[in-house]
Amino acid sequence: MTSAATYSPLAHRLLAIRGPVASVYYDDSHDTQDAAERLGVLERDVARELEQQGAPQALIASVTRAMNERPATEHRSGRALIVGPDGVAVDEHLVVPPVTPVIRASELPYVVPLVENGSVSGPYLVVVVDQVGADLTRYQGKSTFSETVVGEGFPVHKAASAGLNAWGDSQHRVEEEVRKNLRAVAERLTAEMDDHSLDFIVLIGQDRVRAELVSELPHRVADRVVQPGVGSRQTGVDRVVRVSVAQELNNxxxxxxxxxxxxxxxxxxxxxxxxxxxxxxxxxxxxxxxxxxxxxxxxxxxxxxxxxxxxxxxxxxxxxxxxxxxxxxxxxxxxxxxxxxxxxxxxxxxxxxxxxxxxxxxxxxxxxxxxx
Incomplete structure (x- = not known):
């Protein structure tokens, strides 16, 4: 958690909790054949440990229910759960899974593992761009907002039948249409930055297209761009991209x-x-x-x-x-x-x-x- 204070919705949820509170941090990776069985054993271990620490049965049941409600990830992952009498207050991803589960029943939430390894941050944007436009996803805590920007430029590919004399004009026209599309994307990214004070922007796409887009951005926006050099618009935000985003949060x-x-x-x-x-x-x-x-x-x-x-x-x-x-x-x-x-x-x-x-x-x- 880069800054728990700056991500005020999370802080507000934590401060609103009245004990007893269960704070549970564990590895919820689903990257092995026995993952489901292992997580089932963990669920029972968590319930038993909370009971030994004096947690009421209603709270234990809420924790068990929360552990089952979110779909398992398909890659290496950790999870932070903080549950109070009124239900789940925190359900966040951990960039680095704990080696052993951390389980506490106490009067106050235990947030240290979330501070150390949580992926919580201010809002950030993942942009998957090509010559036509871009898919934008804004992440803010557990909320996401997605939209697609489609430029008006067309065509964005040179005609295969263009003769030698027309080739230069065709190339110039295509490049201008691509720039028109990227300017539309740049305008939308700038508006997102100004409206939501984004921490950073992750830019995915072909090298040349990414370079063209960054050149269209104001310096204050371009300075927030991170280019991990993985993924494409065809593959979208896949596992490789998610790993890169997690690494950026960690860095x-x-x-x-x-x-x-x-x-x-x-x-x-x-x-x-x-x-x-x-x-x-x-x-x-x-x-x-x-x-x-x-x-x-x-x-x-x-x-x-x-x-x-x-x-x-x-x-x-x-x-x-x-x-x-x-x-x-x-x-x-x-x-x-x-x-x-x-x-x-x-x-x-x-x-x-x-x-x-x-x-x-x-x-x-x-x-x-x-x-x-």
Missing amino acids: RRSIHSRRILEQYDAEVGRGSGLAVAGLAAVTAALRDRSVATLIIGQMHDETVLAGDDLTLLGSDPETLSDFGIAPTQTLRADEALPYAALAIGADLVCAPDHLRLTDGVGALLRHAPIQG
């Missing part, structure tokens, strides 16, 4: 995370006060609503305290009492901190294993803490 998440971590290291080096680590400092920044990005490391079994408001957290009872909050609940830090961060519109980023953070958590702040 963008990695680039974003690397930039955040470089910024964190720089602020630590400057001693600016804009980078903090540890439960005490991070929960204080969350209460102050000053966290811009929560950096999630290995929190293991660390816990935090809360009262009735699960977004106001403390690392010890005295701190919460100072704010007039009776510490009535003990929550897992790796669930509560991301939840509180989403509530204030903060970004979520997973730290690499080599980054050692106090208590397994850090944050970039919008402003330095007031000393007093």
Whole structure:
């Protein structure tokens, strides 16, 4: 998940959940002959584990139903399910399937695997183009919108019977008609970019056609174009194209995370006060609503305290009492901190294993803490 905060519909669904919550991450690949049998065994294992963790039967039944409702994929794939008393809140694809299932029943959703390996992003467009026009599909969360753009240019192929003297004119006329069609596609892509603030555009088609189309685009749109060099309009958005899109999502998440971590290291080096680590400092920044990005490391079994408001957290009872909050609940830090961060519109980023953070958590702040 490049940025959970920027994809606000997902954040809103997560914040609306009231416990108990089941968070389940698993490999739902259907690329072997025994895949159906394996997923059936997994379904029973998930139900048994949730029951052992104290999940009510109604919640377990909702999880089981959700696992059966979506058709299995035909390639390597992971799945994230977060289910509350009112039903499924999150059902998303994981770019990297978990090695072993992650199964939790708790008061708050567990989103760390979704942050680390989810394919959630802002809206993006997949464009499959040829000389005649293009098929456009906009992806925004679980929603898709498709349309076909057909240019008015014709013909787009040179007549086989054209004589030697007419060949040059025929070629020129065909090339102009193709450009007319690609200009129509370019106008539609530009409108999509302006209307939906697309993260990126994946462009599929023959090399020459793709190059012509990009040349017709304004720079602000062309800069968002990704060309994986696979697929064609004849094959459409097939498995190869889907894999390339997943790789692009993964690459963008990695680039974003690397930039955040470089910024964190720089602020630590400057001693600016804009980078903090540890439960005490991070929960204080969350209460102050000053966290811009929560950096999630290995929190293991660390816990935090809360009262009735699960977004106001403390690392010890005295701190919460100072704010007039009776510490009535003990929550897992790796669930509560991301939840509180989403509530204030903060970004979520997973730290690499080599980054050692106090208590397994850090944050970039919008402003330095007031000393007093």
